Amino acid sequence: MRSRSHGALTIPLPSAIGTSAASIAWKCSGLDAAGLRAMLGTSAITLGGLLKHLAHIEDSHFARLWLGSPAGAPWDTVDWDGTPDWDYRSAAEDIPEQLHVLWQESVARSRAIVEEVLSTGGLDQLGAYTTHSGERPNLRRILLDLIEEYARYAGHADLIRESVDGLTGEDPRGELNHGVGQWSAFHAHPGEGEFLPSDHGRSHKRMTAVVTVPWKT
Structure with missing residues (x-):
């Protein structure tokens, strides 16, 4: 990736994460x-x-790559070698509110x-x-990794x-309640690199639930 200035990338990277x-x-x-435990086909992945x-x-x-420390609770008590997919499997034991809050609070820390x-x-x-070869990730690399992760799982x-219920498309603009506003400080004005949701002509089933979106206002 071509090197670009701090001013050119500070806004788009977190905004891109916010879209997914x-x-x-x-x-x-x-x-x-x-609904959050529903599976598709032979896949064990759930929402x-x-x-x-x-x-x-x-x-x-951010704990491991940026701070150089282990992640805190609940991750620090997991036997990841014995249960590498613990986060996926244990979600079935959590109520919806716990899962949403867990995610939102992790984003707030980030x-x-x-x-x-x-x-x-x-x-x-x-x-x-620091890797075995002495390399260290910069903040740009960490944010780009998150963009890749979020984009992949948005497709899932x-x-x-x-x-589950036939819901398709993207969120109709303006329907989300961005109460947490996790990443508002990083958003550009339209035309300055902000990634805005769009309908692209796809159909929607209107939602009435209040949704809190980390990484976005």
């Missing part, structure tokens, strides 16, 4: 425990499992770290984690939610 996060939040909204897995990704990425880092410099600042969420 908004899609996932919408596809996981308004469902009871059975609840995606929420818990993304919470783990948020915490582990945002706090990013805000602190960017208050003292740019995206090229290096995290504490599309298919699973449609199989």
Whole structure:
């Protein structure tokens, strides 16, 4: 990837994460425990499992790669070698509210770290984690990893939610309640790199549930 200035990338990267996060939040909204535990075909992935897995990704990425420390609860008591898919499987034991809050709180911790880092410099600042070859990830790399993760799982969420109740498409603009506003400080004005949701002519089933979207206002 061509090197670009701090000013060119500070806004688009978190905004790009917010677009996929908004899609996932919408596809996981308004469902009871059975809906969040629904599986598609032979896959064991569920919407609840995606929420818990993304919470783990948020915490582990910034704790391990940026701070150089283990992730905290509930991840620090898990035997990951024995149960590498614990976050997916254990989600079936959680109620919907627990899963949504777990994800939202993990994003809040990530945002706090990013805000602190960017208050003292740019995206090229290096995290504490060091590879065997002596390399360290910068903040840009960590955010790009999150974009990749969220984009992948947004596609999973599309298919699973449609199989539950037929909901398709993207969130109609303006229907989400962005109460947490996790990443509002990073959003550009339209035309300056902001990633805005669009309908692209796809059909929607109107939702009345209140949805809180991490990474987005």
